[in-house]
Amino acid sequence: MTGGTILILVAVFAVFLGLLAIRFHVGLSLMLAGLLGVVLMRSTGAAVSTAANQPYSTAADYSLTIIPLFILMGVFAVHARLAQAGFDLASRVLRRLPGGTALASLSGSGLFAAVTGSSVATVATMARVSTDAIVRAGHGLRLAAGVVCAGGTLGVLIPPSIVLVLYGVVTEENIGQLLLAGIGPGLLTILVYAVTIVLLVVLGDRRRAAREREREKVGAAAAGSAGTPAAPGGDPAPEAARDPAGNRPPPLDLVGFGFLVVIFAVSIGTIYLGVATATEAASFGAVSALVILLIRTRPPRWMRVVRDSVAEAVGMTAMTFLLMVGAGVFTYFLALSGASTAVVNAVLSADLNAYVVLVLCLLVLLPLGMFLDGISMILIAGPLLHPILVGYGFDGIWLGVLIVKVAEMALITPPVGMNAFVYSGAVPEAGLGRIFRGIVPFIIADFVVVAILILVPEITTFIPYLSSAQ
Amino acid sequence: MTRFRPTRPLASASTVFSLAAGLLLLVLMLLTVADVVSRNVQGRSILGTVDISTLLLVAVAFLGLSSAELDGRHVAVSLIEERLGHRTRTVLSAVRAVLLVVVGALMVWGLGEVLFSAVDRSETTNDILRLPTWPAKLVLFLSFLLFFVAAVGREAARLRARLAGREPDDGPAAATEAVVIDAGAPDTAPEPVSPAAAHHGEVPR
Amino acid sequence: SGAAGADGTYVLHYTTYSNSTSDQSRAIQRWAEEVEEATDGGVTVRFHYSQSLVGADESVQATLDGRADMAQVGSIYAASDLSMFTVIELPFETKNPEVQMTAIERLYEENEVYREDFDRQGVRLLFPLPLGIAAVGLQQEARDLDDLRGRSVRAGGLTSEVMLAAGANPVAMTANDIYESMSRGVVDGYTSLAIANLPTFGLSTTTPYVLDPGIGAYSSSIVVVNEELFQGMPQEYRDALTEVSARGISFGLEEMDALGETSCTELRESGAEFASLPEDQVSELREEVDAAESWVARYEERGYDARSVLDDYRRIIAEESESSDYADPLVACMGGGDA
Numbered sequence A: 001m002t003g004g005t006i007l008i009l010v011a012v013f014a015v016f017l018g019l020l021a022i023r024f025h026v027g028l029s030l031m032l033a034g035l036l037g038v039v040l041m042r043s044t045g046a047a048v049s050t051a052a053n054q055p056y057s058t059a060a061d062y063s064l065t066i067i068p069l070f071i072l073m074g075v076f077a078v079h080a081r082l083a084q085a086g087f088d089l090a091s092r093v094l095r096r097l098p099g100g101t102a103l104a105s106l107s108g109s110g111l112f113a114a115v116t117g118s119s120v121a122t123v124a125t126m127a128r129v130s131t132d133a134i135v136r137a138g139h140g141l142r143l144a145a146g147v148v149c150a151g152g153t154l155g156v157l158i159p160p161s162i163v164l165v166l167y168g169v170v171t172e173e174n175i176g177q178l179l180l181a182g183i184g185p186g187l188l189t190i191l192v193y194a195v196t197i198v199l200l201v202v203l204g205d206r207r208r209a210a211r212e213r214e215r216e217k218v219g220a221a222a223a224g225s226a227g228t229p230a231a232p233g234g235d236p237a238p239e240a241a242r243d244p245a246g247n248r249p250p251p252l253d254l255v256g257f258g259f260l261v262v263i264f265a266v267s268i269g270t271i272y273l274g275v276a277t278a279t280e281a282a283s284f285g286a287v288s289a290l291v292i293l294l295i296r297t298r299p300p301r302w303m304r305v306v307r308d309s310v311a312e313a314v315g316m317t318a319m320t321f322l323l324m325v326g327a328g329v330f331t332y333f334l335a336l337s338g339a340s341t342a343v344v345n346a347v348l349s350a351d352l353n354a355y356v357v358l359v360l361c362l363l364v365l366l367p368l369g370m371f372l373d374g375i376s377m378i379l380i381a382g383p384l385l386h387p388i389l390v391g392y393g394f395d396g397i398w399l400g401v402l403i404v405k406v407a408e409m410a411l412i413t414p415p416v417g418m419n420a421f422v423y424s425g426a427v428p429e430a431g432l433g434r435i436f437r438g439i440v441p442f443i444i445a446d447f448v449v450v451a452i453l454i455l456v457p458e459i460t461t462f463i464p465y466l467s468s469a470q
Numbered sequence B: 001m002t003r004f005r006p007t008r009p010l011a012s013a014s015t016v017f018s019l020a021a022g023l024l025l026l027v028l029m030l031l032t033v034a035d036v037v038s039r040n041v042q043g044r045s046i047l048g049t050v051d052i053s054t055l056l057l058v059a060v061a062f063l064g065l066s067s068a069e070l071d072g073r074h075v076a077v078s079l080i081e082e083r084l085g086h087r088t089r090t091v092l093s094a095v096r097a098v099l100l101v102v103v104g105a106l107m108v109w110g111l112g113e114v115l116f117s118a119v120d121r122s123e124t125t126n127d128i129l130r131l132p133t134w135p136a137k138l139v140l141f142l143s144f145l146l147f148f149v150a151a152v153g154r155e156a157a158r159l160r161a162r163l164a165g166r167e168p169d170d171g172p173a174a175a176t177e178a179v180v181i182d183a184g185a186p187d188t189a190p191e192p193v194s195p196a197a198a199h200h201g202e203v204p205r
Numbered sequence C: 001s002g003a004a005g006a007d008g009t010y011v012l013h014y015t016t017y018s019n020s021t022s023d024q025s026r027a028i029q030r031w032a033e034e035v036e037e038a039t040d041g042g043v044t045v046r047f048h049y050s051q052s053l054v055g056a057d058e059s060v061q062a063t064l065d066g067r068a069d070m071a072q073v074g075s076i077y078a079a080s081d082l083s084m085f086t087v088i089e090l091p092f093e094t095k096n097p098e099v100q101m102t103a104i105e106r107l108y109e110e111n112e113v114y115r116e117d118f119d120r121q122g123v124r125l126l127f128p129l130p131l132g133i134a135a136v137g138l139q140q141e142a143r144d145l146d147d148l149r150g151r152s153v154r155a156g157g158l159t160s161e162v163m164l165a166a167g168a169n170p171v172a173m174t175a176n177d178i179y180e181s182m183s184r185g186v187v188d189g190y191t192s193l194a195i196a197n198l199p200t201f202g203l204s205t206t207t208p209y210v211l212d213p214g215i216g217a218y219s220s221s222i223v224v225v226n227e228e229l230f231q232g233m234p235q236e237y238r239d240a241l242t243e244v245s246a247r248g249i250s251f252g253l254e255e256m257d258a259l260g261e262t263s264c265t266e267l268r269e270s271g272a273e274f275a276s277l278p279e280d281q282v283s284e285l286r287e288e289v290d291a292a293e294s295w296v297a298r299y300e301e302r303g304y305d306a307r308s309v310l311d312d313y314r315r316i317i318a319e320e321s322e323s324s325d326y327a328d329p330l331v332a333c334m335g336g337g338d339a
């Protein structure tokens, strides 16, 4: 990479961060910064063509129909008050555990991950489904955002997974084994996230208890201001909220829970019975959710409730795709610059121990992940990293899952974390700052998961090699 | 407080586009289901489902852009602006408005060229039906045109309000129904809480 | 970028939908190495695999408008930009990929109608890349048309029409989806793939039955460069590109053979059984589909002298078939197994 290219890269990244800082649309910031880079590296004509062709080339992809359809399914389910029913029950079951509703949300994400290959769809749905439940249980919007956004990354580990399939294509690893290999790490991630949630809630309670004691010492006069539930950026006073939620639980809507199971069964069942592909299954999920919505709505309100649901799904879809368009332009610029190749070469030239190289390669992915989505990262980094690391003697399937896992962390790391943006689209009141603050503990949890996956490769390789031994 | 009120033509055009997107999304959903049912029951797929669905997705993906903008769904990072003074915010509003006009002009012009080229080359999809792509590209052109009109209009309204010495109320117009938003300027919006929690908190023990 | 750097050297951005280890990418990697050597490092290629720069269906437009300098253009993505090139997609014309490759090159020199598409799009043909003949992979055995009837088979492009004519149910899906759809029974089989493609999609170890449907070479791709860029290069660079491109076909066939052999070994080791559709049924199918006449009709409607292109294509195939004894990897694999 020449000095000129490095200067251009620095300028483009600076412009991008500057645009973010002045509160410009994130999608358009990616686009504008990327375009500047294309103008500098090639020509204005190439830049205009890149921008103008990106919307069509981003969306003209049949496998992406899964995004609006799973968003639609989620919105229908929410309007039919099904998610609520499911969460009331899950929360009831898990209520003895600290952070029961957050754990219920995590379980929901894990279930949903088994029917979708898209993180975005998982987040969009679970945001609507579980945010209110978690906030009402008194855990605060910050934890809700963290759980839902992190839970969204499960979508690519637990099969089906578009990203794992793409990894298999660019590296020629066995796609079937790759998909099976995602199961173990997916379950491990759920486990570590669950521990994180429990720790967060327990520690949060302790801190509050300590504050409470402090307050009692100071006296009743000060309690008025300390008890304000909604200090900007802070959590509402959860111990106050939990009492009404805990003592007067809403009546259990078992029929609603049953319907929820039906939707999951329809969308999972069509895949596992070989009736439909994962992409097609999204439509079945949406249709069944629509039918159930109609059953649970009085006929005079049918038109309106369907119209509202669809309008909402359409808005969320547009917002998601505009981000993908911006990321597409930025990705084009990065590919053109050869930046990723140069960074990897720099790592290699250091001549180090295999595990050090592995960790360095994974670390290289992280800053990339601050600006790119998982799919773009796999497309750019997969062909670069895979052959090098396989050359060091690592197992290709294990490596694939590890790289995908780290690439997926890109979805939740600031400043560009697709999951956080989607969450912010679904729950605009949350605010990106609070969402990212809520995610931080789960990023730490992800580091723990990655460390375990490196130390115990069998978690990844057990299932795929078990089935191929037959 | 001055909330951005889109002009009637802009608002109705956005609504029409959003409705169209919704209808096409339902068509996409039903077409897929019909294809799978036909394949499993009669052993016959609906020819060209992938072709049609792909073009439908292009439309569905972007027709909702302007209504998403008017609803405040698009994502921006407000962390830094929150900490700035009125005068700086006014300047930033102006910068954003100018940038939006620039990107908008570039995109609309480029999409116009792409549309023209698709018509000129009689461009078609590459699967069995060989459908013309120009209708999808026309939809793209119109969707982005309307989106940028809405975005520039929204930013211009913010700028006018700030120039008049007021803080614009540009928070999300469509609150998620599950979460009640507390009253207050969105720039310093408190964390949304459920009515029960809010009420309880106001009466400290 | 579109012009020479400050030191007069060229870095050509090459965009492809193939991954870095596919036979097509290996062939272009060899081409790039030889070009770099022949130009003393004056012309180097930067590869962008798996559509990481631009999408497969945009490759011609991107090469024209400066988003890329060189591209692999698949015939199935070329209907709008290089319509006459798609003549080589017609089924049942030849079972010899080498003959098909040579025809792609000779039409560029010998047929004006075919050539005009390239000139209008501002791209120059460097060399073609082979794909191999169409195979049908199946979950259950099939030896003739009766066996195929009613089965759902993943297919694309003109092979979909052949499957329709065969009484099968063509299902459109990306190649990435085949593995899972086969294992779950969403489809009973697949085609529009050559034997060398199977390892890429995990199919060389999981396909119990392989049928040669007689379609032959059904698709292909070419490597093109921006014509203006090419013309702006110094004479010695242009000569080097042309000279190395003349060996492009043999690079492609050698790499395809190597992958095809791997695939064949994996298929045989996993116990796959091979069969061919009987000759009379292939002819029956060919008449039923009548793809060539519909192709001519479609493009005559758009003002092309498509007939002349078809006639020249068939003439060249006849001429080249005389002198080529190349055997497609599928044919080679089936021949080797029967022995």
Ligand code: NA
Pocket: A112, A113, A114, A115, A116, A117, A118, A154, A155, A156, A157, A158, A159, A160, A161
């Ligand atoms: Na999944």
Ligand code: NA
Pocket: A369, A370, A371, A372, A409, A410, A411, A412, A413, A414, A415, A416, A417, A418
């Ligand atoms: Na990120």
